[in-house]
Amino acid sequence: MNRITRSGAGLRLEAITFAYPGGASMRFDLTVEASDTVAIMGPSGSGKSTLLSLIAGFEMPASGRIVIGGEDVTLLPPHRRPVSMIFQENNLFAHLTVAQNVGLGRSPSLRLTEEDRAAVADAIAHTGLAGKEKRLPQALSGGERQRVALARVLVRERPVLLLDEPFASLGPALADEMLDLIAALHREQGMTVLMATHDPRDAERFSRTLVFVEGGTISAIGPTQKFLSGHGPAAFDRYLGAHRALR
Ligand code: ADP
Numbered sequence: 001m002n003r004i005t006r007s008g009a010g011l012r013l014e015a016i017t018f019a020y021p022g023g024a025s026m027r028f029d030l031t032v033e034a035s036d037t038v039a040i041m042g043p044s045g046s047g048k049s050t051l052l053s054l055i056a057g058f059e060m061p062a063s064g065r066i067v068i069g070g071e072d073v074t075l076l077p078p079h080r081r082p083v084s085m086i087f088q089e090n091n092l093f094a095h096l097t098v099a100q101n102v103g104l105g106r107s108p109s110l111r112l113t114e115e116d117r118a119a120v121a122d123a124i125a126h127t128g129l130a131g132k133e134k135r136l137p138q139a140l141s142g143g144e145r146q147r148v149a150l151a152r153v154l155v156r157e158r159p160v161l162l163l164d165e166p167f168a169s170l171g172p173a174l175a176d177e178m179l180d181l182i183a184a185l186h187r188e189q190g191m192t193v194l195m196a197t198h199d200p201r202d203a204e205r206f207s208r209t210l211v212f213v214e215g216g217t218i219s220a221i222g223p224t225q226k227f228l229s230g231h232g233p234a235a236f237d238r239y240l241g242a243h244r245a246l247r
């Protein structure tokens with residue numbers, strides 16, 4: 001993919017505080033190096049999605065600062081941030097084709113230049129969707145729909161990619177395939193990736209750094225290998241143990 005090149009941006013959350021109406025207060029401090037791969041793990045309801053939403057700008061903090069690539073983005077709306085996000089599901093517009101859904105990453109009005117069209121075609125080829133450009137989302141498998149979401153992220157060329165349990169609705173084989181694709185794109189393009197996941201296998205295969213979220217805050221951060229080899233904090237081992245027991 002030669003038309004789509006980019007690299008990662010470093011990321012910093014400084015004393016970010018946030019609460020949903022009537023909810024408990026959360027607080028996040030976090031530094032991520034440019035081009036790092038980060039797994040965000042923690043119990044259900046601990047604040048993983050909220051953390052990603054704050055970085056993407058879908059939620060606004062009560063106080064604190066978010067700096068991405070050296071720029072203070074705290075007050076910027078989502079579309080002005082150098083960030084793309086993929087959700088667990090419902091990433092696509094049902095009435096638009098694959099090519100149009102991807103094209104939205106370039107232009108919200110779908111007025112595409114030659115260069116935009118070339119980037120869309122590249123991204124579609126790169127995510128293994130060639131030949132399916134004219135299909136509607138309903139005519140795609142769950143895995144293919146997530147690939148379309150990924151292709152749209154690619155044409156946006158943002159240096160930070162956020163993934164919120166993107167494989168949770170896919171079977172294990174498709175999930176592995178998606179993870180391999182994201183890993184390959186990361187090797188090629190070096191974007192900074194933060195991925196919320198429940199699956200320690202995904203974290204192990206993909207991430208260099210692990211962020212452990214508990215009770216609305218980051219309670220630990222360190223090398224994924226260290227955490228998963230039993231040398232992380234005791235609370236993380238307890239979380240993994242409880243999680244394994246559930247599976
Ligand atoms: P996780 O992604 O780790 O499961 P979330 O970030 O979704 O956790 O949720 C953190 C906490 O905030 C939970 O207590 C959840 O119930 C609450 N919460 C999440 N979204 C909302 C919302 N839109 N309005 C009110 N409370 C919310």
Ligand code: MG
Nearest residue numbers: 048049050164
């Ligand atoms: Mg969540």
